[in-house]
Amino acid sequence: xxxxxxxxxxxxxxxxxxxxxxxxxxxxxxxxxxxxxxxxxxxxxxxxxxxxxxxxxxxxxxxxxxxxxxxxxxxxxxxxxxxxxxxxxxxxxxxxxxxxxxxxxxxxxxxxxxxxxxxxxxxxxxxxxxxxxxxxxxxxxxxxxxxxxxxxxxxxxxxxxxxxxxxxxxxxxxxxxxxxxxxxxxxxxxxxxxxxxxxxxxxxxxxxxxxxxxxxxxxxxxxxxxxxxxxxxxxxxxxxxxx
Amino acid sequence: xxxxxxxxxxxxxxxxxxxxxxxxxxxxxxxxxxxxxxxxxxxxxxxxxxxxxxxxxxxxxxxxxxxxxxxxxxxxxxxxxxxxxxxxxxxxxxxxxxxxxxxxxxxxxxxxxxxxxxxxxxxxxxxxxxxxxxxxxxxxxxxxxxxxxxxxxxxxxxxxxxxxxxxxxxxxxxxxxxxxxxxxxxxxxxxxxxxxxxxxxxxxxxxxxxxxxxxxxxxxxxxxxxxxxxxxxxxxxxxxxxxxxxxxxxxxxxxxxxxxxxxxxxxxxxxxxxxxxxxxxxxxxxxxxxxxxxxxxxxxxxxxxxxxxxxxxxxxxxxxxxxxxxx
Numbered sequence: 001x002x003x004x005x006x007x008x009x010x011x012x013x014x015x016x017x018x019x020x021x022x023x024x025x026x027x028x029x030x031x032x033x034x035x036x037x038x039x040x041x042x043x044x045x046x047x048x049x050x051x052x053x054x055x056x057x058x059x060x061x062x063x064x065x066x067x068x069x070x071x072x073x074x075x076x077x078x079x080x081x082x083x084x085x086x087x088x089x090x091x092x093x094x095x096x097x098x099x100x101x102x103x104x105x106x107x108x109x110x111x112x113x114x115x116x117x118x119x120x121x122x123x124x125x126x127x128x129x130x131x132x133x134x135x136x137x138x139x140x141x142x143x144x145x146x147x148x149x150x151x152x153x154x155x156x157x158x159x160x161x162x163x164x165x166x167x168x169x170x171x172x173x174x175x176x177x178x179x180x181x182x183x184x185x186x187x188x189x190x191x192x193x194x195x196x197x198x199x200x201x202x203x204x205x206x207x208x209x210x211x212x213x214x215x216x217x218x219x220x221x222x223x224x225x226x227x228x229x230x231x232x233x234x235x236x237x238x239x240x241x242x243x
Numbered sequence: 244x245x246x247x248x249x250x251x252x253x254x255x256x257x258x259x260x261x262x263x264x265x266x267x268x269x270x271x272x273x274x275x276x277x278x279x280x281x282x283x284x285x286x287x288x289x290x291x292x293x294x295x296x297x298x299x300x301x302x303x304x305x306x307x308x309x310x311x312x313x314x315x316x317x318x319x320x321x322x323x324x325x326x327x328x329x330x331x332x333x334x335x336x337x338x339x340x341x342x343x344x345x346x347x348x349x350x351x352x353x354x355x356x357x358x359x360x361x362x363x364x365x366x367x368x369x370x371x372x373x374x375x376x377x378x379x380x381x382x383x384x385x386x387x388x389x390x391x392x393x394x395x396x397x398x399x400x401x402x403x404x405x406x407x408x409x410x411x412x413x414x415x416x417x418x419x420x421x422x423x424x425x426x427x428x429x430x431x432x433x434x435x436x437x438x439x440x441x442x443x444x445x446x447x448x449x450x451x452x453x454x455x456x457x458x459x460x461x462x463x464x465x466x467x468x469x470x471x472x473x474x475x476x477x478x479x480x481x482x483x484x485x486x487x488x489x490x491x492x493x494x495x496x497x498x499x500x501x502x503x504x505x506x507x508x509x510x511x512x513x514x515x516x517x518x519x520x521x522x523x524x525x526x527x528x529x530x531x532x533x534x535x536x537x538x539x540x541x542x543x544x545x546x547x548x549x550x551x552x553x554x555x556x557x558x559x560x561x562x563x564x565x566x567x568x569x570x
Contacts, residue, residue, distance in 0.1 A: 154450055
């Protein structure tokens with residue numbers, strides 16, 4: 001079976017800065033893949049290329065057997081790519097349920113159906129009690145969940161999560177982890193960017209480590225965390241010696 | 244939750260119907276032509292502001308150049324009528340279509356601009372339109388066009404002896420603009436517009452084609468405003484560039500919505516109901532020559548409102564609501 005998502009030799013340059021160089025990764029159907037790496041490794045850039053915020057300088061991106069390299073974000077969403085934002089971008093003047101309806105309208109043109117779908121998703125993500133609250137009145141952890149809910153309402157095949165677990169309290173993070181598992185169990189493939197290793201490692205099936213814009217290592221989380229190259233990338237060469 | 248929502252929509256519709264019915268009865272008690280005149284202008288500006296609110300309030304693309312579409316509606320109707328004998332009813336629709344097309348043509352480059360740059364572009368374009376019409380000989384240039392009046396006629400939509408037909412048309416236009424807004428508010432477009440206004444990047448990631456959403460809002464908004472312009476031209480029976488395309492129209496479309504509550508269903512109507520009579524009264528009792536004191540008065544009012552109630556006057560009513568859509 002072909003991969004759901006594939007990047008082939010992707011480069012992204014910003015002026016003289018090379019944010020991604022020759023990145024080729026693939027995500028299989030039903031997987032939870034973690035995209036990790038130290039700050040400035042190029043995770044967010046790669047994430048934005050996949051989501052369609054901008055096209056790569058070079059290389060191609062394939063989704064569900066189709067070349068989507070130059071497809072705008074809105075169209076990718078229609079094809080089944082859902083995303084969240086690292087810095088939450090709620091529709092602040094709208095209620096929680098209205099936020100989710102915007103996403104649900106991708107696959108439901110009749111308002112009543114979109115509304116029903118939105119309530120289902122709120123139920124699924126544990127936000128049902130907050131449906132009629134303005135998005136601006138949510139606490140940060142709830143806003144993160146709203147990001148996920150909105151993306152889920154578009155009924156994606158692939159859900160891209162940009163640091164949804166970062167900056168949460170341990171309890172909140174655990175709830176988040178449970179939600180991600182639930183999403184995968186619903187048949188949705190997940191690609192998540194995180195830099196907090198201890199949260200993602202138990203969750204993901206496979207981890208891809210980026211460093212300095214390149215794929216450093218990829219594999220089972222347990223192997224990745226023991227890899228000397230990874231340890232050196234995160235902690236410096238001195239710590240890698242003993243590993 | 245859904246029940247609340249449906250109930251609120253139904254309640255809005257009932258309130259609107261009751262208000263419209265009361266307004267329709269008003270001429271039975273108000274015989275004074277001067278007061279009728281104020282009522283007509285109030286209804287017209289309520290309709291205009293409601294239409295402006297679609298693009299600038301719901302979709303968040305603040306336009307201070309809607310006088311252009313107003314003028315296009317007026318000129319299309321009168322040029323077609325005086326030059327080709329086309330009845331104003333057709334001219335009105337034609338003007339609406341032309342205005343919508345122009346709005347989309349202008350949107351093509353300008354919707355790439357953000358925030359203040361977009362606002363400035365709209366002002367400049369409307370001023371250019373004004374200059375073009377001031378110099379366009381065939382369209383009467385600065386002298387304008389006088390509409391030949393042959394007596395009262397619904398067919399030609401002109402009335403000498405009574406203002407009531409104008410009153411009922413303005414009321415109907417106001418109801419139409421309100422109803423279109425009400426209907427769009429709970430539609431795919433309405434949701435897209437609000438999403439685009441709040442966060443275009445997030446909207447795009449949720450499948451909203453931001454550019455097309457703005458184009459749609461611009462077209463609907465310009466169409467309705469042009470109908471208002473056509474009405475105004477018939478009402479005055481005389482047009483020149485300054486009196487149908489001047490910058491003050493752009494302001495008088497924006498201010499009621501801002502005063503009442505921008506991006507809300509009831510804001511423009513409420514704002515116009517307060518602002519327009521006040522403007523007309525200050526103009527006739529204090530202003531004398533026309534512009535001056537009235538501008539100072541509502542300038543002050545806007546400052547006070549934006550300081551004390553930045554969400555507009557409707558926020559006084561919506562605070563008690565469980566659902567804060569109007570905020």
